[in-house]
Amino acid sequence: ASATLAPERRSLVLEVVARLIFHPVLVLSVYLLLCAENLPGGGFVAGLTAGVAFIARYLAGGRHELADAVRFKPGLFTGLGLFLST
DSSP states (O other), X not given: OOSSOOGGGOOHHHHHHHXXXXXXXXXXXHHHHHHHTTSTTHHHHHHHHHHHHHHHXXXXXXXXXXXXXXXXXXXXXXXXHHHHHX
């Protein structure tokens, strides 16, 4: 199995745009979380914004390229969050 999508199935424009917006959208997500965490829906909007960044990167290059862009294990943070919330 290849590490990324086949070259004929990749969109150059989508890949470049996804790489350009990935980190700024994550920074925007953290900003939204910190500024609106005490307001109704603030954390939800921050999570949606981060999700858009991850989905764009996944659609552009597949799961292996997304794993290369994100250096942490999402399952570990999910488990840690559930542990801290109980």
